[in-house]
Amino acid sequence: MNKQIENLICQDGGKLVGYACVKEIKHKFYLAPNILNGIDYAISIGVALNKEILKTNETSPSFLYKHHYRQVNMLLDRIANNIANLVISQGYRAIPIPASIIIDWQKQLGHVSHREVANLAGLGWRGKNNLLVNKKYGSSIRLATVLTDLVLEPSAPIKEDCGSCSACQEFCPVGAIKDTPENFDRDACCKQVKEFSRKIGVGICGLCLGHCSEKGN
Ligand code: B12
Numbered sequence: 001m002n003k004q005i006e007n008l009i010c011q012d013g014g015k016l017v018g019y020a021c022v023k024e025i026k027h028k029f030y031l032a033p034n035i036l037n038g039i040d041y042a043i044s045i046g047v048a049l050n051k052e053i054l055k056t057n058e059t060s061p062s063f064l065y066k067h068h069y070r071q072v073n074m075l076l077d078r079i080a081n082n083i084a085n086l087v088i089s090q091g092y093r094a095i096p097i098p099a100s101i102i103i104d105w106q107k108q109l110g111h112v113s114h115r116e117v118a119n120l121a122g123l124g125w126r127g128k129n130n131l132l133v134n135k136k137y138g139s140s141i142r143l144a145t146v147l148t149d150l151v152l153e154p155s156a157p158i159k160e161d162c163g164s165c166s167a168c169q170e171f172c173p174v175g176a177i178k179d180t181p182e183n184f185d186r187d188a189c190c191k192q193v194k195e196f197s198r199k200i201g202v203g204i205c206g207l208c209l210g211h212c213s214e215k216g217n
Helices: 002-011 051-055 063-089 114-120 186-200
Strands: 016-021 041-048 094-097 141-148
Touching: 002 016, 002 063, 016 114, 041 063, 041 114, 051 063, 063 094, 063 141, 114 141
Parallel strands: none
Antiparallel strands: 016 041, 041 141, 094 141
16 A cells, blocks of 8 residues: 555655654644544655745745745645545545645644654654755655554654754744744744735745755755
Protein backbone atom coordinates (compact mmCIF):
# COMPACT_ATOMS: atom_id res chain seq x y z
CA MET A 1 0.00 0.00 0.00
CA ASN A 2 2.87 2.42 0.83
CA LYS A 3 4.29 2.01 -2.66
CA GLN A 4 0.89 2.73 -4.23
CA ILE A 5 0.50 5.85 -2.05
CA GLU A 6 3.98 7.10 -2.91
CA ASN A 7 3.54 6.47 -6.63
CA LEU A 8 0.27 8.36 -6.70
CA ILE A 9 1.71 11.33 -4.79
CA CYS A 10 4.72 11.45 -7.11
CA GLN A 11 2.55 11.11 -10.21
CA ASP A 12 0.39 14.04 -9.06
CA GLY A 13 3.38 16.34 -8.43
CA GLY A 14 3.99 15.80 -4.70
CA LYS A 15 7.63 15.77 -3.58
CA LEU A 16 7.49 14.56 0.00
CA VAL A 17 5.60 11.88 1.88
CA GLY A 18 5.83 10.50 5.40
CA TYR A 19 3.70 8.49 7.82
CA ALA A 20 2.87 9.15 11.46
CA CYS A 21 0.91 7.68 14.32
CA VAL A 22 -1.16 10.62 15.59
CA LYS A 23 -2.78 8.94 18.59
CA GLU A 24 -0.94 11.22 21.04
CA ILE A 25 -1.78 14.51 19.30
CA LYS A 26 -5.26 13.93 17.95
CA HIS A 27 -6.89 15.62 20.95
CA LYS A 28 -5.56 18.86 19.43
CA PHE A 29 -7.38 18.29 16.12
CA TYR A 30 -10.41 20.44 15.39
CA LEU A 31 -12.62 17.48 14.50
CA ALA A 32 -15.35 15.81 16.57
CA PRO A 33 -14.19 12.76 18.62
CA ASN A 34 -16.74 10.52 16.90
CA ILE A 35 -15.13 11.33 13.55
CA LEU A 36 -11.64 10.67 14.89
CA ASN A 37 -12.62 7.43 16.60
CA GLY A 38 -10.28 4.72 15.28
CA ILE A 39 -8.38 7.23 13.13
CA ASP A 40 -4.84 7.00 14.52
CA TYR A 41 -2.57 7.42 11.50
CA ALA A 42 -1.66 10.18 9.10
CA ILE A 43 -0.07 10.54 5.71
CA SER A 44 1.82 13.81 5.44
CA ILE A 45 2.29 15.26 1.95
CA GLY A 46 4.63 18.04 0.80
CA VAL A 47 4.66 20.02 -2.44
CA ALA A 48 7.69 22.17 -3.22
CA LEU A 49 7.26 25.82 -4.12
CA ASN A 50 8.84 27.35 -7.20
CA LYS A 51 12.17 28.94 -6.29
CA GLU A 52 12.01 31.56 -9.07
CA ILE A 53 8.56 32.70 -7.97
CA LEU A 54 9.77 32.98 -4.37
CA LYS A 55 12.50 35.33 -5.58
CA THR A 56 9.78 37.80 -6.65
CA ASN A 57 8.94 38.27 -2.93
CA GLU A 58 11.68 40.78 -2.30
CA THR A 59 10.36 43.02 0.45
CA SER A 60 6.68 42.15 0.12
CA PRO A 61 4.68 39.23 -1.31
CA SER A 62 4.13 39.41 -5.09
CA PHE A 63 0.97 38.73 -7.08
CA LEU A 64 2.84 35.91 -8.80
CA TYR A 65 3.39 34.30 -5.37
CA LYS A 66 -0.27 34.84 -4.41
CA HIS A 67 -1.35 32.93 -7.53
CA HIS A 68 1.25 30.20 -6.98
CA TYR A 69 0.15 29.83 -3.33
CA ARG A 70 -3.44 29.23 -4.48
CA GLN A 71 -2.41 26.78 -7.20
CA VAL A 72 -0.23 24.77 -4.81
CA ASN A 73 -3.07 24.64 -2.27
CA MET A 74 -5.36 23.30 -5.00
CA LEU A 75 -2.73 20.75 -6.02
CA LEU A 76 -2.28 19.61 -2.40
CA ASP A 77 -6.04 19.26 -1.92
CA ARG A 78 -6.25 17.21 -5.11
CA ILE A 79 -3.38 14.94 -4.07
CA ALA A 80 -4.87 14.46 -0.58
CA ASN A 81 -8.25 13.66 -2.09
CA ASN A 82 -6.75 11.13 -4.52
CA ILE A 83 -4.80 9.47 -1.70
CA ALA A 84 -7.92 9.31 0.47
CA ASN A 85 -9.83 7.68 -2.42
CA LEU A 86 -7.06 5.12 -2.88
CA VAL A 87 -7.10 4.22 0.83
CA ILE A 88 -10.93 4.06 0.85
CA SER A 89 -10.88 1.76 -2.20
CA GLN A 90 -8.89 -0.73 -0.09
CA GLY A 91 -11.61 -0.80 2.59
CA TYR A 92 -10.25 1.77 5.08
CA ARG A 93 -11.44 5.19 6.26
CA ALA A 94 -9.59 8.33 5.15
CA ILE A 95 -10.11 12.07 5.67
CA PRO A 96 -8.22 14.54 3.46
CA ILE A 97 -7.47 17.70 5.47
CA PRO A 98 -7.48 20.89 3.37
CA ALA A 99 -4.14 22.61 2.83
CA SER A 100 -5.25 26.02 3.94
CA ILE A 101 -8.60 26.43 5.63
CA ILE A 102 -8.98 28.45 8.81
CA ILE A 103 -11.95 27.31 10.86
CA ASP A 104 -11.36 29.38 13.99
CA TRP A 105 -10.44 32.91 12.91
CA GLN A 106 -9.99 34.22 16.44
CA LYS A 107 -7.42 31.56 17.34
CA GLN A 108 -6.17 31.15 13.74
CA LEU A 109 -6.68 27.40 13.65
CA GLY A 110 -7.07 24.85 10.89
CA HIS A 111 -8.51 21.36 11.46
CA VAL A 112 -5.07 19.84 12.00
CA SER A 113 -1.59 21.38 12.29
CA HIS A 114 0.04 20.12 9.08
CA ARG A 115 3.41 21.22 10.49
CA GLU A 116 3.14 19.14 13.60
CA VAL A 117 2.04 16.06 11.62
CA ALA A 118 4.81 16.57 9.04
CA ASN A 119 7.32 16.86 11.85
CA LEU A 120 6.12 13.56 13.34
CA ALA A 121 6.16 11.97 9.89
CA GLY A 122 9.85 12.80 9.39
CA LEU A 123 9.44 15.45 6.68
CA GLY A 124 11.60 17.92 8.56
CA TRP A 125 12.21 19.94 11.70
CA ARG A 126 10.68 23.00 13.27
CA GLY A 127 12.73 25.95 12.04
CA LYS A 128 13.50 29.29 13.68
CA ASN A 129 10.86 30.76 11.34
CA ASN A 130 8.35 28.38 12.97
CA LEU A 131 7.89 26.56 9.67
CA LEU A 132 8.57 22.94 8.84
CA VAL A 133 12.06 22.85 7.34
CA ASN A 134 13.01 20.01 5.03
CA LYS A 135 16.61 19.03 4.38
CA LYS A 136 16.28 19.32 0.60
CA TYR A 137 13.71 22.09 0.11
CA GLY A 138 14.21 24.20 3.22
CA SER A 139 10.85 25.67 4.26
CA SER A 140 9.83 26.27 0.62
CA ILE A 141 7.16 23.59 0.86
CA ARG A 142 3.46 23.51 1.51
CA LEU A 143 1.75 20.66 3.29
CA ALA A 144 -1.42 18.59 3.52
CA THR A 145 -2.52 15.64 5.65
CA VAL A 146 -4.68 12.57 5.15
CA LEU A 147 -5.98 11.01 8.37
CA THR A 148 -6.77 7.31 8.26
CA ASP A 149 -7.43 4.11 10.20
CA LEU A 150 -5.01 2.26 7.89
CA VAL A 151 -2.12 1.16 10.11
CA LEU A 152 1.07 2.66 8.71
CA GLU A 153 4.66 2.12 9.83
CA PRO A 154 5.68 5.59 11.13
CA SER A 155 8.60 7.26 9.35
CA ALA A 156 11.64 8.13 11.44
CA PRO A 157 11.52 11.71 12.79
CA ILE A 158 14.37 14.04 11.73
CA LYS A 159 16.56 14.95 14.67
CA GLU A 160 18.02 18.17 13.28
CA ASP A 161 17.53 21.89 13.65
CA CYS A 162 18.57 25.09 11.90
CA GLY A 163 21.85 25.19 13.83
CA SER A 164 23.63 28.49 13.28
CA CYS A 165 21.59 29.38 10.16
CA SER A 166 19.37 32.45 10.59
CA ALA A 167 19.07 33.30 6.88
CA CYS A 168 15.33 34.00 7.24
CA GLN A 169 15.66 36.35 10.20
CA GLU A 170 16.77 39.55 8.44
CA PHE A 171 13.99 39.32 5.84
CA CYS A 172 11.08 39.32 8.28
CA PRO A 173 9.67 42.86 8.03
CA VAL A 174 8.48 42.80 11.67
CA GLY A 175 11.30 40.91 13.39
CA ALA A 176 8.99 38.00 14.30
CA ILE A 177 11.79 35.43 13.96
CA LYS A 178 13.85 34.97 17.11
CA ASP A 179 16.58 32.52 18.04
CA THR A 180 14.22 29.63 18.80
CA PRO A 181 10.94 28.59 17.15
CA GLU A 182 9.19 28.73 20.53
CA ASN A 183 9.83 32.47 20.63
CA PHE A 184 8.44 33.13 17.14
CA ASP A 185 6.18 36.20 17.41
CA ARG A 186 2.98 34.88 15.86
CA ASP A 187 0.97 38.02 16.63
CA ALA A 188 3.45 40.28 14.85
CA CYS A 189 3.38 37.89 11.87
CA CYS A 190 -0.44 37.86 11.79
CA LYS A 191 -0.56 41.68 11.97
CA GLN A 192 1.89 42.02 9.07
CA VAL A 193 -0.12 39.60 6.93
CA LYS A 194 -3.22 41.76 7.55
CA GLU A 195 -1.20 44.87 6.70
CA PHE A 196 -0.05 43.38 3.37
CA SER A 197 -3.66 42.48 2.64
CA ARG A 198 -4.84 46.06 3.34
CA LYS A 199 -1.98 47.78 1.52
CA ILE A 200 -1.33 45.64 -1.54
CA GLY A 201 -4.21 43.15 -1.63
CA VAL A 202 -2.03 40.11 -0.91
CA GLY A 203 -3.05 38.52 2.40
CA ILE A 204 -0.04 36.23 2.79
CA CYS A 205 3.65 36.86 3.38
CA GLY A 206 6.20 34.16 2.64
CA LEU A 207 9.38 36.24 2.97
CA CYS A 208 10.82 33.91 5.64
CA LEU A 209 9.93 30.90 3.56
CA GLY A 210 11.72 32.00 0.38
CA HIS A 211 14.81 33.12 2.25
CA CYS A 212 15.29 29.82 4.06
CA SER A 213 18.80 29.14 2.63
CA GLU A 214 18.68 29.04 -1.15
CA LYS A 215 16.76 25.80 -1.25
CA GLY A 216 13.58 25.10 -3.20
CA ASN A 217 12.21 23.44 -6.30
C1 B12 B 1 -3.71 30.02 10.46
C2 B12 B 1 -2.47 29.87 9.65
C3 B12 B 1 -1.60 30.97 9.57
C4 B12 B 1 -1.79 32.24 10.42
C5 B12 B 1 -1.31 32.00 11.85
C6 B12 B 1 -0.27 30.93 11.92
C7 B12 B 1 -0.16 30.18 13.21
N1 B12 B 1 -1.23 29.71 13.84
O1 B12 B 1 0.95 29.99 13.61
C8 B12 B 1 -0.95 33.28 9.65
C9 B12 B 1 -1.89 34.03 8.72
C10 B12 B 1 -0.17 34.29 10.45
C11 B12 B 1 -0.03 32.36 8.84
C12 B12 B 1 1.13 32.80 8.28
C13 B12 B 1 1.92 32.01 7.52
N2 B12 B 1 1.67 30.77 7.08
CO1 B12 B 1 0.19 29.71 7.68
N3 B12 B 1 -1.17 28.54 8.17
C14 B12 B 1 -2.18 28.67 8.96
C15 B12 B 1 -3.00 27.35 8.97
C16 B12 B 1 -4.15 27.50 7.99
C17 B12 B 1 -3.51 26.89 10.32
C18 B12 B 1 -2.43 26.88 11.43
C19 B12 B 1 -2.94 26.21 12.68
O2 B12 B 1 -3.96 25.58 12.74
N4 B12 B 1 -2.19 26.32 13.72
C20 B12 B 1 -2.57 25.68 14.98
C21 B12 B 1 -1.35 25.49 15.85
C22 B12 B 1 -1.72 24.73 17.11
O3 B12 B 1 -0.41 24.69 15.14
P1 B12 B 1 0.92 25.26 14.51
O4 B12 B 1 0.69 26.73 14.31
O5 B12 B 1 1.27 24.51 13.27
O6 B12 B 1 2.13 24.93 15.52
C23 B12 B 1 2.06 25.11 16.90
C24 B12 B 1 2.09 23.81 17.66
O7 B12 B 1 1.67 22.77 16.84
C25 B12 B 1 3.54 23.63 18.14
N5 B12 B 1 4.32 22.58 17.42
C26 B12 B 1 4.43 21.37 17.93
N6 B12 B 1 5.15 20.59 17.13
C27 B12 B 1 5.53 21.33 16.08
C28 B12 B 1 6.32 20.97 14.99
C29 B12 B 1 6.59 21.92 14.01
C30 B12 B 1 7.42 21.53 12.80
C31 B12 B 1 6.07 23.25 14.14
C32 B12 B 1 6.38 24.31 13.12
C33 B12 B 1 5.28 23.56 15.26
C34 B12 B 1 5.01 22.59 16.24
O8 B12 B 1 4.14 24.91 17.98
C35 B12 B 1 3.30 25.83 17.33
C36 B12 B 1 3.02 26.97 18.24
O9 B12 B 1 3.49 28.16 17.65
C37 B12 B 1 -1.92 26.32 8.44
C38 B12 B 1 -2.52 25.11 7.75
C39 B12 B 1 -2.70 23.99 8.74
N7 B12 B 1 -3.90 23.45 8.82
O10 B12 B 1 -1.76 23.59 9.42
C40 B12 B 1 -1.05 27.23 7.55
C41 B12 B 1 0.43 26.93 7.45
C42 B12 B 1 1.00 26.67 8.82
N8 B12 B 1 0.97 28.19 6.94
C43 B12 B 1 1.96 28.05 6.14
C44 B12 B 1 2.72 29.13 5.60
C45 B12 B 1 3.72 28.79 4.53
C46 B12 B 1 2.57 30.42 6.10
C47 B12 B 1 3.31 31.69 5.68
C48 B12 B 1 4.74 31.54 5.20
C49 B12 B 1 2.51 32.55 4.71
C50 B12 B 1 2.39 32.00 3.35
N9 B12 B 1 1.34 31.30 3.14
O11 B12 B 1 3.22 32.19 2.52
C51 B12 B 1 3.25 32.52 6.99
C52 B12 B 1 4.43 32.19 7.93
C53 B12 B 1 4.07 32.04 9.36
C54 B12 B 1 5.15 31.43 10.19
N10 B12 B 1 6.42 31.71 9.97
O12 B12 B 1 4.82 30.63 11.10
C55 B12 B 1 2.24 26.58 5.84
C56 B12 B 1 3.54 26.09 6.50
C57 B12 B 1 4.41 25.25 5.60
C58 B12 B 1 5.73 24.91 6.26
N11 B12 B 1 6.76 24.72 5.45
O13 B12 B 1 5.81 24.83 7.45
C59 B12 B 1 0.92 25.88 6.39
C60 B12 B 1 1.12 24.50 7.00
C61 B12 B 1 -0.04 25.78 5.19
C62 B12 B 1 0.28 24.64 4.23
N12 B12 B 1 -0.73 23.96 3.76
O14 B12 B 1 1.40 24.35 3.92
N13 B12 B 1 -0.52 31.09 8.77
